[in-house]
Amino acid sequence: MSQRKYLSFVLLALSGLGINATYAATLQALTDEQLSETTGQALMSLTYTAPTDASNLESQRVNGAKNVGFYKLGLEAEVSINANIKKLQLGCGGMNGAGDCDIDIDNLSLSGLKLNSDGNVAMTNEERASSDAVLTNPFLEFAIKNPDKASTREIVGLRLSADKIVGLLSAGTNNNTPNGINTLSGFMQISGYGTATTAQSTFGLKNSEQVTSYADVNVLPPLCTSGCGSNQKYTAGNVNSDNKGIVIPSLKADFVINNAQVLGNRMKSANVLAVTDIPAIPLTETAGQLGVHMADCIKILGICAKQDTFIKLNTNLVNLEVVPHV
Structure with a gap:
């Protein structure tokens, strides 16, 4: 608006002085030196x-x-x-x-x-x-x-x-x-961040969800003739009727995507690598129990007294790193 007012003022002044406006608007040639000083x-x-x-x-x-x-x-x-x-x-x-x-x-x-x-x-x-x-x-x-x-x-x-x-x-x-994005052709480089929410699940109900470890078994040391002592091997999971599984609670984890590349023609989906650190997962006695099968039967005076039992956990799972595809 200020430019228009200024232009009107200039034209009015030129008209009042009797100067030919057409002549005043004529383009003037510049020398090379003048052009070099113009930006x-x-x-x-x-x-x-x-x-x-x-x-x-x-x-x-x-x-x-x-x-x-x-x-x-x-x-x-x-x-x-x-x-x-x-x-x-x-x-x-x-x-x-x-x-x-x-x-x-x-x-x-x-x-x-x-x-x-x-x-x-x-x-x-x-x-x-x-x-x-x-x-x-x-x-x-x-x-x-x-x-x-x-x-x-x-x-x-x-x-x-x-x-x-x-x-x-x-x-x-x-x-x-x-x-949203139904199909995409071309190349993209993606960086970003977000929060993933996991669903509550139960570990130990499938035959593939088993843990093998070792335990110290101290049962009537003078009378135990087999399966007792240090480093007794056992398998925990869906191994007997005592197994109820361990409930893993729902949790949230922040993730980052660093320079992931997406390249293709009419892509319907794409795998983008994201990295996240899982926060501590609390496992208490109320979370459930896993069935346990001892590799060697615990024998008292030569008689098998115990081979199947169960365990409950009271601990935290920490320092877990997941590399999901989103």
């Missing part, structure tokens, strides 16, 4: 990254293509946007086959990182609708195979992004039904 910024920019360029991330990637260059058309501006796409489908049919798409995403949303009253990132529809993502220098980039050969060059990829993005991007709806 400016274009609204649009176009850059090219050759396949052999050190900044070409595709050629630097392990097993990456060595003959792909990139043409980048950028907008030198800061853009605020709040976008919601109910269904995004790109590359349907074509050379990759009919009846499917290279990209198929439900409920794709881009909003700002607005914080709610609890100090957490706003996640409800109403909260996200009132905030904008901020894109600094957004751009459209084309991946060109054989860019230096007019007879064989072809577009093999497209990227819509920005030099810097502050916002929240989500896909799908949290309704306990798999949705």
